[in-house]
Structure formats: C-alpha cells, structure tokens
Amino acid sequence: MTDPKLSPLHDRHVALGARTADFGGWSMPLEYPGGGVVAEHTAVRTKVGLFDVSHLGKARVSGPGAADLVNACLTNDLRRIGPGQAQYTMCCTETGGVVDDLIQYLRSDDDVFLVPNAANTAEVVRMLAAAAPEGVGVEDLHEGYGVLAVQGPSSDEVLTRLGLPVDHDYMSFVETEWEGRPVIVCRTGYTGERGYELVPAWDDSAALWDALAEAVAAEGGLPAGLGARDTLRTEMGYPLHGNDLSLDITPVMAGAAWAVGWDKESFWGREALTAERAAKETRLLRGLVVTGRGIPRAHCAVTDASGGVVGEVTSGTFSPTRKQGVALALLDRSVALGDEVVIDVRGREVAATVTKPPFVETGVRSS
Structure with missing residues (x-):
C-alpha cells in the first residue's frame, strides 16, 4: 500500500x-x-x-489557443467569463459520466489554471494533454x-x-x-x-x-x-465527486446542467448529455430534510409511501446549523418537491421531506 x-x-x-x-x-x-x-x-x-x-x-494549460482547448473539452462555456474570473466546470466522458468537477481560472486566452479534485488530477491532465494541439502544454502542478x-x-x-x-x-x-x-x-x-x-x-x-x-x-x-x-x-447542496457526481452520475442527473455550455459546438460528452437532457428519464438529485430521528448516509435506500424504492442517498450528514439530518439523493422523477419519503438508515425507517437545496441561508454571494 x-x-x-x-x-x-x-x-x-x-x-x-x-x-x-x-x-x-x-x-x-x-x-x-x-x-x-x-x-x-x-x-x-x-x-x-x-x-x-x-x-x-493544480494544473496549467498554456500556449496559443489554451483557452480554446479547455473550452472545447470541459463542459462550461469559458467564453462567458473574462481574464481574472473563475468558473465551475466538469470533465466528462463521451458517455456523459463525470471524470471530475473543477474550477478553471482564466488568466488569458493563452493561460488557464485548473483546480481539480485530488484523486482525479492525473486523469484530467492526461485527457487534456491527449487532446492538446502542438504548441499547447498541459502541466500537472499538483505539488x-x-x-x-x-x-x-x-x-x-x-x-x-x-x-x-x-x-x-x-x-x-x-x-x-x-x-x-x-x-x-x-x-x-x-x-x-x-x-x-x-x-x-x-x-x-x-x-x-x-x-x-x-x-x-x-x-x-x-x-x-x-x-x-x-x-x-x-x-449547501454542493456536490462531491464520487458521491453526487461520478462516471455513473451525469451533470443532468446531478442538477448541474447550469454548468454546461449547451450552445457550444463541442465538449466531451455533448452528444450523450444533450440526448439525456431531452429524454427526461433519469433520476435527479434532490434534497432530503429528515423529519424523524436519524442521520442519513450514502447508499441508504429511499422509499415512497407505498414502500417502493424510489432512490438512493448519495450524501448525508447531521446539519449542525439545522440540528437535524439532511441529505442529497438521486430520486425517480415521479417524486416531487414536498413529498414525504422514508430513508432506510441501517434497517430503521426515518421520515424525510423532499426539498430543494440549499438547506440553510448563507452569504456566499454577499457584496
């Protein structure tokens, strides 16, 4: 090891x-x-x-057309921002799965700084380097x-x-x-x-x-x-890669379609994600607020009033702010906001209400 x-x-x-x-x-x-x-x-x-x-x-894409390369590969539209701005984006497979979610810092058209998740950095760098034209360098600067x-x-x-x-x-x-x-x-x-x-x-x-x-x-x-x-x-309902985003949980499923530049000519997974978005068949990530006693954890099954399984918890915890359990869960589209559901927490039924995150009011965008 x-x-x-x-x-x-x-x-x-x-x-x-x-x-x-x-x-x-x-x-x-x-x-x-x-x-x-x-x-x-x-x-x-x-x-x-x-x-x-x-x-x-930490990674850097640099050289003539660096921003164009990143924009043609990652989901969000880098042209929505200018130098000195940062943007949340995702690196997807051609089937729409999420290799990683990351922040891209646009320094200039020829210089983009990336902050991926720890375990996924090498793969993001590998994929971008494989797609890079001559003259554009992709450096792994993790340490x-x-x-x-x-x-x-x-x-x-x-x-x-x-x-x-x-x-x-x-x-x-x-x-x-x-x-x-x-x-x-x-x-x-x-x-x-x-x-x-x-x-x-x-x-x-x-x-x-x-x-x-x-x-x-x-x-x-x-x-x-x-x-x-x-x-x-x-x-806040922020997704964690490996829980709420993964190779099996797409941006569409995770409610992260806002971080996809749908009008761009290309990005990895565009065809698959566009088809998935139009079909409206996959489960969607929702919030759950526990109304009973219990702390939901990842992989707990979620059932409806009839006892039928309608989803699975992807992230769950005790909310120190609310003093109760909260969770993110992938739920069938038949489940609506405000519905009452039951979470199976280690064999014990815990009641919860379906809601839209965030679960608390905060000052992230305060001026």
Whole structure:
C-alpha cells in the first residue's frame, strides 16, 4: 500500500493535534481538538474558519489557443467569463459520466489554471494533454502550489489584516503578493459563506498559514478540518465527486446542467448529455430534510409511501446549523418537491421531506 502524500502544512496539523484521514491519497486534517467538526462548522457559519485544501489538484494549460482547448473539452462555456474570473466546470466522458468537477481560472486566452479534485488530477491532465494541439502544454502542478481557504462572514477582516485584496467579485481572482511572495486570491469556496481560496507556492504555504491562523484567531475563528468542510458543503447542496457526481452520475442527473455550455459546438460528452437532457428519464438529485430521528448516509435506500424504492442517498450528514439530518439523493422523477419519503438508515425507517437545496441561508454571494 502506498503511503499517503503530505500537505505542505502537515507539520502544522500534527502540532495542533489534528485527527487525520485519507482524502484522495493525501493525509489531511479531519478535525482538530477542542470542539471538533461541530465547533469548526459553527465558526465558519458565524465567524471564520481556515482550511488546508492543498490536496486539491493544480494544473496549467498554456500556449496559443489554451483557452480554446479547455473550452472545447470541459463542459462550461469559458467564453462567458473574462481574464481574472473563475468558473465551475466538469470533465466528462463521451458517455456523459463525470471524470471530475473543477474550477478553471482564466488568466488569458493563452493561460488557464485548473483546480481539480485530488484523486482525479492525473486523469484530467492526461485527457487534456491527449487532446492538446502542438504548441499547447498541459502541466500537472499538483505539488507546485498549496491551497488555503478562508471562509466565513469575517473572511474580509482576516485578509485585510494581511494586506491582501478583498474588493473583487464572487468567482473572480487577483494575482498579488504577500510579503514579496506571489499568491492568487480567488473569491471562491465550498462552504456557502463569503470567503476566499488562496493559492501560494508550495514552499510559501506554511508561512502564509501561520499568518492567516493568527488573523483568524484574532477574529474569533478556528482552523477547520475536512469534516466540517463536508458538513458545510452538504448544507449547501454542493456536490462531491464520487458521491453526487461520478462516471455513473451525469451533470443532468446531478442538477448541474447550469454548468454546461449547451450552445457550444463541442465538449466531451455533448452528444450523450444533450440526448439525456431531452429524454427526461433519469433520476435527479434532490434534497432530503429528515423529519424523524436519524442521520442519513450514502447508499441508504429511499422509499415512497407505498414502500417502493424510489432512490438512493448519495450524501448525508447531521446539519449542525439545522440540528437535524439532511441529505442529497438521486430520486425517480415521479417524486416531487414536498413529498414525504422514508430513508432506510441501517434497517430503521426515518421520515424525510423532499426539498430543494440549499438547506440553510448563507452569504456566499454577499457584496
């Protein structure tokens, strides 16, 4: 068995006493002592949290026509944005399955920076490199950069303490410097709160983490592990690749058709996804709010009032904000919003209501 890879901040997490777990082949902090997931989740919703997400992939497509290559391969329409903006997109197979969902940073027509998921980076890079024309390079920079996320209502105050820019729009980025070291500051995140993801060079990550941690503490916030990141994203209904998106769960099924440039001439999976969208036959991803007692988990069966199986949970958790179980589930199209269903949680029937995420109100787009 291969040893997991280590973040550039691994020694910081060890010093803090973090409980770690494997995420896409990387040993990453799940939670820290002193309150764990619930306390960290609450800090992000009410104040601010600091995450290490350096396990996320980093890749660069560069050269004449780099943006055209990315746009012809990935789902979203890169021409909807301009330089200095970021966009959520997906890399699909020709049959419509999702190899990965990722963020693309448009630097210029000749330079696109990509942030895929950890386990899928190599495959995304391989596919793009195979499609690249002469003169366009595709580089895997997974261990060239760290990624630190500052998330929560007090995120602006944290970055301001470090002299970093906070006046740019949602899904836009600024390439700047901190103490003479280059860093990308992008107003993105995976929590539903106002926040930023900072991309420093790998070797600069530890110094930036230390400064951010001090500023976060001064604002009453906490370092947060990937356990809280998962409860936060589930409350928002954000999909996780491998659960709510996969080679078997398409953008159409996952309710992510908004991230597909349907009018583009080409992208991987276009023909299959267009046909699926028109047929309106596949299951769809819906939200479930537990009305009984129980915490739904992935793969729990969902039944209707007659006892017939109508779907399956893809992601489920206890919502620290709502103090009840919530879930995402692939459900038959016969199931409507507002319907009452039953989730089989380890052989116990748990009542739930079908709803449309997000499950909480947050400030992700606040100005």
